[in-house]
Amino acid sequence: MRSILFVSIAFPPKFDSEALQVSRYFKYLKKECSGRLEIDVVTSALPTLFMPVDDSLKPVDSGYRQKINIRIYENKYVNYILRKISPSLIDRPDSKNSFFRQWKKVVHELNHAPSVIYSRSSPTSSAIMGMKLKEHYKVPWIMHLSDPWTDSPVINFSGRVKKINEGFEKECFEKADKICLTSHQTISFYKKKYPAYGDKFEYFPNVYDAEDILPVINSPQNKKLRIVYTGGIAGNRSPEPFLKAILSLPQSIKNELEVVFSGIADRQNIALFEKYKDPCIRYIGSLATYKEAIALQQSADVLLLIDFPIKEKEHRMYFLSKLLDYMIARKYVLAVTGEGSVCWDVINHKMGRCFEEQDIAGLADHLALLAGKFKTDKTFFLVNKIDAEFDAAYNAKRLFNLVDSMSTAETYAS
Secondary structure, X not given: OOEEEEEXXXXXXXXOHHXXXXXXXXXXXXXHHOOOOEEEEEEEOOOEOOEOEOHHHHHHOOOOOEEEEXXXXXXXXXXXXXXXXXXXXXXXXXXXXXXXXXXXXXXXXXXXXXXXXXXEEOOOHHHHHXXXXXXXXXXXXXXXXXXXXXXXXXXXXXXXXXXXHHHHHHHHHHHOOEEEEOOHHHHHHHHHXXXXXXXXXXXXXXXXXXXXXXXXXXXXXXXXXXXXXXXXXXXXXXXXXXXXXXXXXXXXXXXXXXXXXXXXXXXXXXXXXXXXXXXXXXXXXXXXXXXXXXHHHHOOOEEEEEOXXXXXXXHOOOOOOHHHHHHHHOEEEEEEOOOOOHHHHHHEOOOEEEXXXXXXXXXXXXXXXXXXXXXXXXXXXXXXXXXXXXXXXXXXXXXXXXXXXXXXXXXXXX
């Protein structure tokens, strides 16, 4: 029988934004493949650094024919020291590069040669593993990139590290048979960068699981307007513009607000909660599981989204996976993002409102408006429509059709 080799470091039950996307695609892909196409999996062994196990994702970790676990050799303290000494010693293309360097182990352990290889990145070491296995088995390879690679303004590669990543990116784009990207903006960007590969690009967005959608219910019985943020806070992806807007409000309006931040935060951003300290603002740290994040979102009247601040409009192509969690929560979304970004296009005047990070006054005025709405019309904060374009089952079916069409005649005959 034909088979797909699913390659992803971020495979369930790991808890990570990419792992959640992998879980959703895999959950429905295996349903499409049932009886028609076998699935084998290559992933990293547990534990994997910065990807803790989420017990709620364990049920997704099933339904494959064979799973190969590759141990990644890394340590957070060693990573820190190496980046201080010379980043090019570790970011080749990332700290998990020992994963793809063990591709021969996969060949040795894999019981059945694949018909098609499908790799998911990030981390981009997953893509290089896919490329190495494509070269060995000489079968079609579909490379999925959840985020831009060397042109990422978030990672901001430079020097020797940028050259290393540029080399890997160019090789992967050349050798991949199809390249799946999460936004139309990203596809347009790469068509300009690699015009010879324009026919390789396919649109496969980040997705939600329709089974997680809760029915529209009355707004939570909060005494104050409850604004919730769930997600990472690090580097220049900062809550500072929003905190400034909160503190600029009259005390009478702040008395009507409850703002809750959760998620992993670095030191400089944790310090901001002390700098802009106010009784209406709480930072509760990181949540242990995805289910806890969903429960916190459901307690909100307004969900806050903070995007990466990107100056160049052509680089505003990130599709934050958090947006899908907010979508299925069916709550009003207030976003700090750049005009023309993927988040702006999906949210503004559809799921809520967007403001650029420098528009502190606009944010403050809108917070005052929301506080007023909370007193007069709580149904204002409920969002009824969810775009089927981002449904996991729908996109997994599209992915199956792509895989099916790329299966070689020789493999099919066997």
